[in-house]
Amino acid sequence: MAGHALTGFVRSSRYDCGNHQRASAFSHASRIHRASLLSVIPAAVALRQNRSQDIHDREDSYAMFSSARLLLLCALTSPLAVAAPARVLSATAYGDITFGSRLVDVEAGLGQKATPAKRDAACAYVSFRKMPKVRFMVENGIVTRADARAGVPNSAGVAVGASLTGVKTRHPDVRITPHKYEDNGHYLIFPDANENAALVMEEVNGKVTAIRGGLQPSVGYVEGCL
Incomplete structure (x- = not known):
């Protein structure tokens, strides 16, 4: 009887020890697995953050590009971006x-007053701050003529200082008459189609001196307003 009890105890002990060993092994494996997971989590979080940052950076870059493109489009289509054409005489x-x-x-x-404010009503020259290189003849309140200094473009494409030879070569039909006061001078006349107006140049010693x-008849007044 005692022998059977001892045999049962031994078997029971072996069974318990086996269970204990398996439980210990499982517990150890679980700890290793948890440790592995814990070590991977920070890397996964960092990767996700990096991806989020990359997406954010791309969104920022796209937003900046879109803004720049919009600004460029606005600048190109804005009336302020269109250069005002140069005035031509x-x-x-x-x-x-x-x-x-x-x-x-x-x-x-023009949005500004002509100067001087006090002038002869019959005939006077006036100027505007916006156009410092041009004087306008005004007769009885009507603008009849403009005298231009060097640098003001004109419809004939002739500048002050141009040679008489060059003007005749470029405009073979130009009308040339003797100067009233200069023996070596001429008037180079470019009339309009109706002969009611003209572009007139003064030439002295082979060079254009005034336009x-x-x-x-106002444009033909050699002395301007007398």
């Missing part, structure tokens, strides 16, 4: 100022 106008216009209308269009444009 011709027989009938200087830029958008047409000879024959009332001075008050020209002042309103004006306006209505007849």
Whole structure:
């Protein structure tokens, strides 16, 4: 009887020891697995953060690119981006100022008053701050002519200082008449189609010295306003 009890105890002990060993092994494996997971989690979090940062950076870059593209588009289409065309002197106008216009209308269009304010009503020269290189002849309140200094473009494409030979080569049909005061001078005349206005250049000693444009007979006044 005692022998059977001992045998049962031994078997029971072996069974318990086996279970204990398996439980210990499983517990150890679980600890290793948890440790492995814990070591991987920071790396996974960091990777996710890096990916999030990359996405954020790409979104920022795209937003900046879109903003720059929008600004460029606005700049190109803005009226301020379109350069105002240079005013050109011709027989009938200087830029958008047409000879024959009332001075008050020209002042309103430019948004500034002509100077000097006090002048002869019959005939006087005036100027505008926006156009310092041009003087306008005003007769009885009407702008009839403009005298231009060097650097003001004109419809003939001839500049002050150009040679008489060059002008005749470029414009073989130019009308040439003797100068009133200069023995070695001429007037180079470019009339409009109706002969009501002209672009007139003065030439002395083979060089263009002055250019004006306006209505007849005002543009032909050699002395200007007397």
